[in-house]
Amino acid sequence: MRMLEDSHEWVMWQASQLAPAIVAWNDSAPPLSEALIEVAAPKRKRKPSAWATCLQRRVNRWVKGASDDKLASMLGYSRGELIDHLERQFTRGMSWSSYAGNRQFKAKGTWVIDHVVPKSRFKQSEAREAFALSNLRPLCIKKNLNKNIQRTHLL
Numbered sequence: 001m002r003m004l005e006d007s008h009e010w011v012m013w014q015a016s017q018l019a020p021a022i023v024a025w026n027d028s029a030p031p032l033s034e035a036l037i038e039v040a041a042p043k044r045k046r047k048p049s050a051w052a053t054c055l056q057r058r059v060n061r062w063v064k065g066a067s068d069d070k071l072a073s074m075l076g077y078s079r080g081e082l083i084d085h086l087e088r089q090f091t092r093g094m095s096w097s098s099y100a101g102n103r104q105f106k107a108k109g110t111w112v113i114d115h116v117v118p119k120s121r122f123k124q125s126e127a128r129e130a131f132a133l134s135n136l137r138p139l140c141i142k143k144n145l146n147k148n149i150q151r152t153h154l155l
Contacts, residue, residue: 052119055127059113060101075131085133086113094138114139114147 055071062068062079063086072078077085093109100112114137115130122130129135139147 049120049124051124051127052122052130055131056113056119059131063099063113064101074128076128077133082133082136085136086138089137091138091140100141110141111138112141112144113137114144 058068058071059075059082062071063082068079094111098109098111100110116135116137117130119130
């Protein structure tokens with residue numbers, strides 16, 4: 001039993017000796033930069049804010065035919081312009097019948113409206129940029145899920 005008590009005392013003594021050095025190091029260490037945090041946690045998912053999720057739902061309903069004049073004025077383009085923009089980028093097998101809003105979400109060949117720069121990277125005041133035509137494209141759902149929050153390029 002004495003050996004256990006000795007080891008406990010030794011651990012407490014070590015902690016008392018190291019504590020000031022740890023505190024001093026923490027006080028002098030530079031703060032982690034955002035870039036370092038991004039590199040250290042590349043798998044971390046950034047969830048879009050409630051405003052982005054709500055706006056995405058409105059766009060999905062709008063694409064399927066719902067009328068939304070406020071959305072059109074907020075985004076700066078019409079429903080027809082959005083549809084033309086997406087159709088110009090369709091790849092083989094893409095059609096409006098395979099759009100995720102019109103069928104089972106994970107059915108083969110299903111596509112979604114993808115954001116080249118993810119919605120989670122924008123503030124609410126930047127909603128127009130997040131949903132700009134230049135930031136939207138049709139993308140196979142499997143590729144979109146694998147993309148996660150990475151920024152991709154159209155070309």
